[in-house]
Amino acid sequence: MNKVTLVFPRLRRESNVWAPLPLQAVAAPLMAAGFEVELVDGRIIHPHIPRILEAARGSLYVGLSVMTGYQIGDAVIISRAIKAAYPDMPVVWGGYHVSMLPEQTLAESYIDMVIRGQGQLAATELAGRLAAGEPVAGIDGLCYKDESGQAVISGHPRLVELDQFPPTPYGILDIEKYMVNDVGTRTMKYFSSQGCPFGCGFCAETSMYGRGWVGFPAERVLDDLTGLVEKHGVNAIDFADTNFFVSKKRVRAICEGIIERGLDLKWAADVRTRQFIDFPEDLRQLIRDAGCRRLLLGAESGSQEALQHIGKQTTVEDTLEVSRICNRLGIIARFTTMFGFPGEPEKDIEATLDMVEGIKAINEDFEVHGFFFAPYPGAPMYQEAVRLGFRPPARLEDWKDFDLTELHTPWVNPVYKEKVDMIIDFYMPFASPGPELRQKMTAGGLKSLAYRAMHKEAAWRVRHRDFRLPLEWRVKKLRARRHGQ
Ligand code: B12
Numbered sequence: 001m002n003k004v005t006l007v008f009p010r011l012r013r014e015s016n017v018w019a020p021l022p023l024q025a026v027a028a029p030l031m032a033a034g035f036e037v038e039l040v041d042g043r044i045i046h047p048h049i050p051r052i053l054e055a056a057r058g059s060l061y062v063g064l065s066v067m068t069g070y071q072i073g074d075a076v077i078i079s080r081a082i083k084a085a086y087p088d089m090p091v092v093w094g095g096y097h098v099s100m101l102p103e104q105t106l107a108e109s110y111i112d113m114v115i116r117g118q119g120q121l122a123a124t125e126l127a128g129r130l131a132a133g134e135p136v137a138g139i140d141g142l143c144y145k146d147e148s149g150q151a152v153i154s155g156h157p158r159l160v161e162l163d164q165f166p167p168t169p170y171g172i173l174d175i176e177k178y179m180v181n182d183v184g185t186r187t188m189k190y191f192s193s194q195g196c197p198f199g200c201g202f203c204a205e206t207s208m209y210g211r212g213w214v215g216f217p218a219e220r221v222l223d224d225l226t227g228l229v230e231k232h233g234v235n236a237i238d239f240a241d242t243n244f245f246v247s248k249k250r251v252r253a254i255c256e257g258i259i260e261r262g263l264d265l266k267w268a269a270d271v272r273t274r275q276f277i278d279f280p281e282d283l284r285q286l287i288r289d290a291g292c293r294r295l296l297l298g299a300e301s302g303s304q305e306a307l308q309h310i311g312k313q314t315t316v317e318d319t320l321e322v323s324r325i326c327n328r329l330g331i332i333a334r335f336t337t338m339f340g341f342p343g344e345p346e347k348d349i350e351a352t353l354d355m356v357e358g359i360k361a362i363n364e365d366f367e368v369h370g371f372f373f374a375p376y377p378g379a380p381m382y383q384e385a386v387r388l389g390f391r392p393p394a395r396l397e398d399w400k401d402f403d404l405t406e407l408h409t410p411w412v413n414p415v416y417k418e419k420v421d422m423i424i425d426f427y428m429p430f431a432s433p434g435p436e437l438r439q440k441m442t443a444g445g446l447k448s449l450a451y452r453a454m455h456k457e458a459a460w461r462v463r464h465r466d467f468r469l470p471l472e473w474r475v476k477k478l479r480a481r482r483h484g485q
């Protein structure tokens with residue numbers, strides 16, 4: 001049998017189920033090479049293990065896509081179940097986490113191989129070798145165990161051009177399950193490039209793709225988008241690219257093409273603050289005219305020292321400037337920030353709150369999301385964190401609780417965590433309510449009254465930076481605990 005089974009394990013707290021693009025990307029060349037591919041998404045099948053075992057039967061291998069955090073926990077359960085049912089079935093893991101830590105991953109008996117970096121070529125070559133009964137040694141990016149059980153680690157493979165791969169298959173998905181009401185009522189996730197030329201200290205991108213960047217040519221992107229609109233009734237795209245805007249020429253051609261083809265699409269993408277500011281005005285307007293309605297920008301911190309420390313190559317003023325530009329264009333700016341960088345985390349809270357107030361003064365609808373700094377494997381600051389006392393999990397499974405909403409670094413304490421939690425989960429959103437909360441505040445009735453009171457209280461606290469005796473926050477936490485959140 002020439003079948004490969006690909007599995008997307010479950011995630012925690014995923015309000016929208018996005019298309020499993022990493023596995024669709026891997027499936028494309030496999031299918032073109034004549035292999036049958038079954039993609040099982042643990043997020044949409046309940047219970048998922050029996051379905052995965054059924055799909056895996058007789059496969060050449062089972063490939064799992066895994067991100068640091070909760071997904072590792074589910075991937076471990078799945079892999080153990082596969083090994084228990086089919087002891088000889090090769091279990092292969094791919095994705096950022098295992099690309100950075102192949103030795104630790106292969107130390108587990110239930111994982112046979114790791115594919116590092118871009119997986120399209122290695123996954124296809126592996127299927128070919130297994131189908132032909134040939135040894136797997138020497139595949140670029142493939143790490144495996146030799147006959148004595150010793151891990152053989154491949155170097156990091158180079159980033160290859162994307163145009164050699166066939167279109168990302170959406171037909172292998174139950175596509176309606178991935179249609180999200182987001183930037184449009186039928187929003188689909190799509191990727192048009194991989195990699196990023198920048199090297200921010202907290203980001204693993206540098207180690208994953210060595211600051212390389214490859215993108216589908218504009219015509220190819222336009223054909224894919226046309227297909228999604230015409231075949232599946234998609235009316236919006238959320239680009240999954242790490243950095244969609246690296247090539248100005250390509251961005252211009254894609255935007256012009258969307259307009260020329262009359263594609264009625266709204267879209268969202270990630271951009272670096274400085275990149276967007278440096279674009280000529282006509283290009284920014286073209287981006288808006290071609291349907292861009294939301295940009296995700298890493299503001300990271302309101303402290304210039306912190307920005308310098310993390311190598312962000314941007315300023316706090318850039319964040320405010322990009323807010324003014326987006327406001328003029330009618331594009332929603334969604335910012336991410338992080339708390340708990342090494343240095344002066346307490347002072348950073350103040351500075352970031354100042355910045356948030358500056359953003360909200362430009363446009364109340366602009367969103368600012370807060371997370372904790374977490375040293376991800378492969379990020380340049382990972383080593384710095386280890387020097388400062390961070391102890392990374394010693395076993396693969398222990399990474400399952402590692403995410404951006406928890407504190408993992410020893411230089412900030414639980415009191416700091418509580419303060420940041422209440423600011424990002426409660427006071428920041430209530431002080432500057434977004435459209436959803438504003439609607440609740442004006443809907444009428446007792447609840448509206450309570451929301452309005454909360455808004456007044458939060459706005460006062462943020463303005464005066466006074467978070468002593470946070471009664472309302474404690475009530476919210478109590479209620480959340482009661483509802484099992
Ligand atoms: C969309 C997305 C999500 C979605 C995932 C939904 C989905 N269906 O994919 C959501 C929003 C849920 C999400 C969540 C998180 N994410 Co995220 N996410 C992304 C994003 C923007 C796009 C992923 C994507 O589709 N890429 C396109 C595909 C084609 O590329 P790819 O994923 O890299 O896959 C390639 C290779 O990795 C490899 N590969 C991957 N899987 C497999 C499997 C096999 C078998 C093989 C052979 C190869 C292979 O081959 C693929 C093709 O080249 C990436 C950034 C990026 N642009 O990649 C971050 C990214 C993957 N996320 C990241 C992080 C940190 C997270 C969180 C852990 C953050 C957090 N909250 O703590 C959470 C984890 C979720 C949880 N709490 O359980 C990091 C790194 C992850 C890591 N270390 O594992 C990334 C790289 C962002 C960054 N630059 O820091 N994320």
Ligand code: SF4
Pocket residue numbers: 196197198199200203204205206242243272298
């Ligand atoms: S944070 Fe964004 S800009 Fe910085 S290296 Fe990562 S992907 Fe690139």
